[in-house]
Amino acid sequence: MKGAGKLLRFVPIPQPTLLVGAGSSGRLGQAVAGFGHTKLLIVTDAVISKLGLLKDLTDALTAGGASFVVFDEITPDAPIPLIEKGIDFYREHDCDAIVAVGGGSSMDASKAIAVSIANPRKKLRGLAGYFKGLNAAIPIYAIPTTAGTGSEVTVAAVIADPERHSKLVIVDPRMVPKMAALDPALCTGLPAPITAATGIDALTHAVEAFIGNWATPHTDGLALSAVGLIFENLRTACKQGTDLQAREKMLLASTYAGMAFTRANVGYVHAIAHQFGGRYHTPHGLANAIVLPHVLRFSLPNVSERLAQLAVRARLGTDDEREDVLAQKFIDGVVALERDIGIPTHLDALKEADIPALAKAALFEAHTGYPVPRYLTQRGCEDLIRLVLPARPTKPAPATPTAEATTPAKAKTPRKRKPRATQAQPE
Numbered sequence: 001m002k003g004a005g006k007l008l009r010f011v012p013i014p015q016p017t018l019l020v021g022a023g024s025s026g027r028l029g030q031a032v033a034g035f036g037h038t039k040l041l042i043v044t045d046a047v048i049s050k051l052g053l054l055k056d057l058t059d060a061l062t063a064g065g066a067s068f069v070v071f072d073e074i075t076p077d078a079p080i081p082l083i084e085k086g087i088d089f090y091r092e093h094d095c096d097a098i099v100a101v102g103g104g105s106s107m108d109a110s111k112a113i114a115v116s117i118a119n120p121r122k123k124l125r126g127l128a129g130y131f132k133g134l135n136a137a138i139p140i141y142a143i144p145t146t147a148g149t150g151s152e153v154t155v156a157a158v159i160a161d162p163e164r165h166s167k168l169v170i171v172d173p174r175m176v177p178k179m180a181a182l183d184p185a186l187c188t189g190l191p192a193p194i195t196a197a198t199g200i201d202a203l204t205h206a207v208e209a210f211i212g213n214w215a216t217p218h219t220d221g222l223a224l225s226a227v228g229l230i231f232e233n234l235r236t237a238c239k240q241g242t243d244l245q246a247r248e249k250m251l252l253a254s255t256y257a258g259m260a261f262t263r264a265n266v267g268y269v270h271a272i273a274h275q276f277g278g279r280y281h282t283p284h285g286l287a288n289a290i291v292l293p294h295v296l297r298f299s300l301p302n303v304s305e306r307l308a309q310l311a312v313r314a315r316l317g318t319d320d321e322r323e324d325v326l327a328q329k330f331i332d333g334v335v336a337l338e339r340d341i342g343i344p345t346h347l348d349a350l351k352e353a354d355i356p357a358l359a360k361a362a363l364f365e366a367h368t369g370y371p372v373p374r375y376l377t378q379r380g381c382e383d384l385i386r387l388v389l390p391a392r393p394t395k396p397a398p399a400t401p402t403a404e405a406t407t408p409a410k411a412k413t414p415r416k417r418k419p420r421a422t423q424a425q426p427e
């Protein structure tokens with residue numbers, strides 16, 4: 001599997017034509033209307049649909065005489081049965097291309113539908129892995145509304161397998177969208193906690209691509225640009241969601257980070273985060289954000305020089321400082337950024353009893369697919385995951401021995417930790 005993954009370092013990866021700026025979703029509609037498709041399937045979620053974020057696109061398609069239908073039922077981490085529903089919908093309406101509008105969940109569901117339609121003999125589970133479909137996916141156009149997964153430029157689609165409480169990854173360069181619009185006007189209503197978590201997902205893509213063993217000068221340039229843009233703009237995007245410039249730069253950062261990791265791949269942060277997502281439905285960006293500082297601290301001895309470069313690009317230090325000082329400044333900078341945008345430091349849903357299995361699955365994913373810069377053992381991975389357990393119940397203060405204070409059940413009731421941001425699934 002790692003061999004197949006390595007191929008991605010060398011095979012040509014197509015890139016979409018990028019349209020950037022407020023109003024670009026309408027321009028994408030205008031362009032696609034001229035491509036001669038019989039009928040387009042717009043794949044999105046109910047929130048996007050209700051917020052009216054499809055309007056510029058659908059107005060332009062209508063004006064251009066294109067026919068389309070909307071499937072707006074995608075939920076976060078789209079599960080297999082929902083994707084099968086999308087496939088049936090596509091067939092029922094005789095579509096011949098897809099426009100994905102939304103976050104990673106809508107874009108990845110679109111990719112899974114597109115590859116499935118082209119390979120009708122294979123079940124979705126059979127398409128998981130590298131290059132499993134014989135035929136090229138049907139054409140996809142993408143409009144990301146989070147910044148983000150970078151899925152508009154990546155070779156991957158992540159979907160949920162609810163029966164196995166896991167996530168499946170389909171990898172095929174032929175699923176990369178043909179055209180993508182980075183339209184900041186669609187992101188101005190993205191709630192701050194989702195802006196924060198998705199922004200750290202993009203940061204994690206850039207950092208893992210940069211410190212992993214498959215980094216190239218090309219992916220380094222993209223990753224460095226993404227890290228610089230994120231440190232400059234994510235706080236503003238969270239605090240002033242309507243700032244179009246910050247939103248546009250975050251969209252660009254997410255796309256650059258996507259281009260970097262689709263070649264150089266990711267690492268332990270993603271391997272662990274995918275397990276949290278599969279088992280507890282932790283939103284992907286949030287799961288990454290909670291784990292990122294710990295994986296950086298663990299990796300530090302082997303990536304000090306790389307982290308030092310990131311620190312300079314993030315303007316956390318200057319290149320006349322010592323490498324070890326800069327590397328530490330980068331880790332501290334990530335922690336400070338996460339604190340400022342309200343990312344919690346622990347995962348409320350995590351249970352001690354689950355840790356061995358979570359670590360095993362994370363290590364399987366990482367060691368069969370990711371070019372990690374420092375090797376974690378099962379024990380090391382368990383210890384790392386243990387660091388994000390919810391805070392232990394504090395010992396009850398010594399009290400006058402009354403019947404109430406000596407009741408074990410009462411004395412042991414855990415005090416609920418107050419997270420800085422909600423860990424519920426975003427709506």
Ligand SMILES: NC(=O)c1ccc[n+]([C@@H]2O[C@H](COP(=O)([O-])OP(=O)(O)OC[C@H]3O[C@@H](n4cnc5c(N)ncnc54)[C@H](O)[C@@H]3O)[C@@H](O)[C@H]2O)c1
Nearest residue numbers: 047076077103104105145146149151154156158190284427
């Ligand atoms: N394909 C890849 O390369 C890749 C990379 C990273 C992550 N992923 C996958 O992407 C998925 C996560 O995607 P995501 O983090 O973008 O979240 P998402 O698509 O699940 O969306 C999160 C929530 O934000 C809402 N939302 C999205 N855009 C909005 C907007 N503009 N305004 C208001 N609300 C909005 C959605 O309705 C949803 O409730 C996960 O399944 C993850 O594994 C894929």
Ligand SMILES: [Fe+2]
Nearest residue numbers: 149201205284
């Ligand atoms: Fe990610």
